[in-house]
Amino acid sequence: MKKLVSFKGKLLLVIASVSVIFLSFVVSDEGSVKRDSTGLLPSNVKALSELQNTFINIPDSIQTSVYWYWVSDNISEQGVIKDLEAMKKVGINRAFIGNVFFAEDPRGKVRLFSEEWWKIIHTALKTATKLNIEIGLFNSPGWSQSGGPWVKPEQSMRYLSTTQLNVKGPMFFDQVIKAPDSNFQDVKTIAYQVGADYHLDINSLKPSVKTNGTANNPAILNDKDDSTFVTVKAKDSLVVDYTLSSLYTANSLVIKPGKSTFKLEGYLQAKEGQGFRTIKSFKIDRSNDALNVGWDPYAEGVISVPSSSSKAFRIVLRPVSGKLTVAEISISSTPKLEDYVEKTGAKMWQDPFPYWQAYQWNKQPALKDLKGVIDPKKVIDISNYISADGKLKWKVPAGNWVVERTGMVPTRVTNSPASPEGTGFEADKMSIKHIESHFDAYLGQIIKRIPAEDRKTWNVAVQDSYETGGQNWSDLFLQEFKTAYGYDPVPYIPTMHGKIVGSPDISDRFLWDVRRLVADNIAYKYVAGLRGISNKHGLKTWLENYGHWGYPGEFLMYGGQSDEVGGEFWSEGDLGNIENKAASSCAHIYGKTKVSAESFTCAGALFSRYPALMKQRGDKFFTEGINNTLLHVYIQQPYEDMTPGVNAWFGNEFNRKNTWYYDMDVFLQYIKRCNMMLQQGKYVADIAYFISEDAPKMTGTTDPALPLGYAFDYINAEVIKTRTTVKDGRLVLQDGMNYKILVLPQLETMRPEFLQKVKELVIEGAVVLGPKPLRSPSLQNYGKADKQLLELTKQLWGNIDGRSVKTNKLGKGMVIDGMDLKEALDLVKVRPDFIAAKTDSVLYIHRKIDENSIYFLSNQAEKEQSFNAEFRVNGKRPELWNPVTGSVTPLEG
Numbered sequence: 006m007k008k009l010v011s012f013k014g015k016l017l018l019v020i021a022s023v024s025v026i027f028l029s030f031v032v033s034d035e036g037s038v039k040r041d042s043t044g045l046l047p048s049n050v051k052a053l054s055e056l057q058n059t060f061i062n063i064p065d066s067i068q069t070s071v072y073w074y075w076v077s078d079n080i081s082e083q084g085v086i087k088d089l090e091a092m093k094k095v096g097i098n099r100a101f102i103g104n105v106f107f108a109e110d111p112r113g114k115v116r117l118f119s120e121e122w123w124k125i126i127h128t129a130l131k132t133a134t135k136l137n138i139e140i141g142l143f144n145s146p147g148w149s150q151s152g153g154p155w156v157k158p159e160q161s162m163r164y165l166s167t168t169q170l171n172v173k174g175p176m177f178f179d180q181v182i183k184a185p186d187s188n189f190q191d192v193k194t195i196a197y198q199v200g201a202d203y204h205l206d207i208n209s210l211k212p213s214v215k216t217n218g219t220a221n222n223p224a225i226l227n228d229k230d231d232s233t234f235v236t237v238k239a240k241d242s243l244v245v246d247y248t249l250s251s252l253y254t255a256n257s258l259v260i261k262p263g264k265s266t267f268k269l270e271g272y273l274q275a276k277e278g279q280g281f282r283t284i285k286s287f288k289i290d291r292s293n294d295a296l297n298v299g300w301d302p303y304a305e306g307v308i309s310v311p312s313s314s315s316k317a318f319r320i321v322l323r324p325v326s327g328k329l330t331v332a333e334i335s336i337s338s339t340p341k342l343e344d345y346v347e348k349t350g351a352k353m354w355q356d357p358f359p360y361w362q363a364y365q366w367n368k369q370p371a372l373k374d375l376k377g378v379i380d381p382k383k384v385i386d387i388s389n390y391i392s393a394d395g396k397l398k399w400k401v402p403a404g405n406w407v408v409e410r411t412g413m414v415p416t417r418v419t420n421s422p423a424s425p426e427g428t429g430f431e432a433d434k435m436s437i438k439h440i441e442s443h444f445d446a447y448l449g450q451i452i453k454r455i456p457a458e459d460r461k462t463w464n465v466a467v468q469d470s471y472e473t474g475g476q477n478w479s480d481l482f483l484q485e486f487k488t489a490y491g492y493d494p495v496p497y498i499p500t501m502h503g504k505i506v507g508s509p510d511i512s513d514r515f516l517w518d519v520r521r522l523v524a525d526n527i528a529y530k531y532v533a534g535l536r537g538i539s540n541k542h543g544l545k546t547w548l549e550n551y552g553h554w555g556y557p558g559e560f561l562m563y564g565g566q567s568d569e570v571g572g573e574f575w576s577e578g579d580l581g582n583i584e585n586k587a588a589s590s591c592a593h594i595y596g597k598t599k600v601s602a603e604s605f606t607c608a609g610a611l612f613s614r615y616p617a618l619m620k621q622r623g624d625k626f627f628t629e630g631i632n633n634t635l636l637h638v639y640i641q642q643p644y645e646d647m648t649p650g651v652n653a654w655f656g657n658e659f660n661r662k663n664t665w666y667y668d669m670d671v672f673l674q675y676i677k678r679c680n681m682m683l684q685q686g687k688y689v690a691d692i693a694y695f696i697s698e699d700a701p702k703m704t705g706t707t708d709p710a711l712p713l714g715y716a717f718d719y720i721n722a723e724v725i726k727t728r729t730t731v732k733d734g735r736l737v738l739q740d741g742m743n744y745k746i747l748v749l750p751q752l753e754t755m756r757p758e759f760l761q762k763v764k765e766l767v768i769e770g771a772v773v774l775g776p777k778p779l780r781s782p783s784l785q786n787y788g789k790a791d792k793q794l795l796e797l798t799k800q801l802w803g804n805i806d807g808r809s810v811k812t813n814k815l816g817k818g819m820v821i822d823g824m825d826l827k828e829a830l831d832l833v834k835v836r837p838d839f840i841a842a843k844t845d846s847v848l849y850i851h852r853k854i855d856e857n858s859i860y861f862l863s864n865q866a867e868k869e870q871s872f873n874a875e876f877r878v879n880g881k882r883p884e885l886w887n888p889v890t891g892s893v894t895p896l897e898g
Contacts, residue, residue, distance in 0.1 A: 094670075148469040269324055571601030
C-alpha cells in the first residue's frame, strides 16, 4: 500500500488498494502536537498508549467467533476436543454450538439427548472452559428458533381461528359448535345481526357462467370444494364471464387457490354498453406455501371493489409465476376487508426480503352504503352461554345472526432444522411463561446436568435469525390489548376473518393495533423474556434482530431487548444488504457496543473461497457498523479417518479439515484489529431515519436518499420517545449517540402521542425533515386522535407547502419539507464527514473517542484507487494504523 498525505485541516491524498484506519489526535492552534516526553498528549497519554498496545497485541477480550454446528448426529468426544484446540490455535475464542439436522445427510450414531450426546456436550463445555473459549448454545435444537418436543400445543405459537354459523331468530339455539381444530382453545363466542342477503354472492343468483376454455367445467369454481380446481397453463389466462338477468352490485371479490404456489395478476370488469370496463386490477402472491410464512398456506385472496352495478362481469386471471390453480371465485355485494389475510399474518411476505414497503397497503376507500358492515356496538359477547365442549345454549333474538366461536389454534410451525428427537412446536413468542418453560426444558437441563465448574465459559444463549412466522393471539392477548389501547377488542374480532366492522378504515386501524401489539409483545415477552431468565442463570443473550421468513416484529425494538445483537452477510449476493444496518442501528440507538455479523455464509461452490476473496466483503460491512465478527461456519469433525470430513452446503468451511485453516491466523489478526478499533468510542452519524410505527418491520428506508459523505442510523418510536433529548441542536440519546436531522418517512400516518414528542424535541432545537402526517393509523381514541394530530401538524409544519415555503421554525428548532437531504444539511450547515473525490467505491465509517477520531476506509473497487479525501476534522494530526501488520505510522502535515 502506498500513501501520500497532505493533512492541513481536512485534506488527505490516499493511494490505496486495501482498507485503511486513520486515527487523529488533537493539535494546538499553531498546528503542532502538544506532546509530553513520551510523544503523546498528556490528557490522553495512558488511554492512547493502551489503545496502541491493544492494537498491536490483541487481547482475548476481542473475540473472533464461529458458528459450531453439530450436524445430523455426526459428533464425537475426541472430535470436539480437537475442534476446540484447533480454534484456540488460530485465534477463534468464541463458539456457538448448534445441533442441526438434515434428512438428506448421512446420519451419525449419536442421537440428540442420548447418554453419549450428554457426555459429548459435557466434554465440549469442560474443554472450552480449560481453553478459555467462550461458548454460546442455541436456545433450542436447530437454528430457528425456540421450540422442541416439550412445547405443548397450548404453549405454542397460535392464531385466532373461528367456526361460523348462520342462525335465524327468534329461536332457542341448543347445539354444539364444532371447534375448527383438535387443539382449539376458546377465546370468545360472539354474535352479530346481518341482513338477509349478507351471505349471498353472484353464484346464488344462478348466472350464466362461461370461460375461455381454460376451465372445462366452470362449475368447479362454485362447488364449495377447495379440493377441486382449475389449472391455468403458464402462458394462458383464465377468463370467466358472469351474465345475469338483472343488475347486480359488486363490492368484493374472493379468489380461493388450489393447493399450488403462484403469483397472479388479474382484473375485474363490468359490462358497459357493448364492452367491458375494468373496475379493479389486483395481484395475489401465493408463491410460498411454507408454514413459516403463514399458517394458511393456500389462503384466499380478498379484493375490495369500487361499488359497481351491471348485468355482466368478467374476471381475468393471468399467471405471473408458478402453477396457477383456482378452486373458487366469488363476487359479492357484501364488502370485505381487502388483504385481511396478509393484515392478520395468515400470509406473510413470501420471499426473504421484506423491505420497508412490504407491509403497507393502500387505504381502502370509504363505503357509500354501509349495508353489509357490522356495527361494533351491536356485536354481542355470548361466551357465557357456551360450555367447554362447545355446546351453545342461547335465546336468539329475531333476525338473521352470525355466531362465531373463536379461539386459538397452533400455527404448527416447528423449530428447524432439528433432528426428530429435538423437533416440536415453536414456543409462544408472546408469553414469558411459555418462554421460561421452554428454557427450563432445554438449556435449563444442561445447567442442571453439567457441574458449574465445567461450564464456566458457557455464557451465551443464542437466538439466530427469526424464521418461524407470525402469530396473532396468545393467552393474555385480550387483556393486554385493552391495557395497551384502552378499548375492548371483542367487537372487532370479525375483522380477523375479513369482515368489515364499523368501516374499512376502522377495521384497518384495529388490525394495525393487533400487528403493533404482536410486535411489542415479541420484543418484550420473547426476547426480553428469554434475556431475563438467561441473565438469572448467568447467561447473556445474543440475537440476530431480523428474519427472512415470516418475521412479525419490529427489528429495532426486537433487537433492543437482547444483550447482544448481530447481523449477517453472505460471501456473495444480496444477503447482507439490510441485515447489518438493521443490527448496527439497533446497537447504536439502544446503547450496545458490539455489533456481530454472521460472516461469509454462502451456498454452493464448496471449498472455492478463501480469505483473500472474503476480505473485501467483510470490509464493506465493517463500514456499516459490524465490529464483532462471527465466522460461518465450523462443522464439528468427528471422523479422523475422513477428509475433508463432514461438510455443509450453506457456509465456508472454517474448520480444521480445510487446507488453509491453520494459515488463516493472519486473516483473523486483521479481523480482530478492525473489530477492536471499531469498538472504540461512539459511531458518528448525522441522520436518523425514522422507520415509522408500523409493524411488521424488518428494515427502514433512506428516503430522501443519503448524500455521499454522510452516515445514518435507523431509529424507532420507542427510542425517540424514551431515550432522546436535544443538546446543541442535535438529537442526543442517553448513551451519547447523536444526530443532526430526524427524517420522517413518506407516510400519511402517525400516532399523535409520537408527534407530540417530536414537537417537544423541535422546540428544544431538533431539526426534522419530512411530510406531515394526515391521520393516526390506530383505532385508539378514534376521532379524537386525528384531531390531535391535525392540531400538532399545524404547529409543526405551519405554512409549509413544499414549494414556496419549505421550512417552519418552532422554538429553537425547525421542520423542513420539500427539500432533498443535501439541501437540508446545507441549510443547517453540516458539511460531509468524509468525501473521496472522483470515486464512490471508497466506503468509510467514523468513530470518536472523546476528542479523537477513528476513520476506517475500504476500497471496494477491484483496482488501486488514488483520490483526494476530505475529513470533517480540524486542528488534528493523523496517524495511519495498519490492521494487517499492527504498525502505526504518523502522517506529516
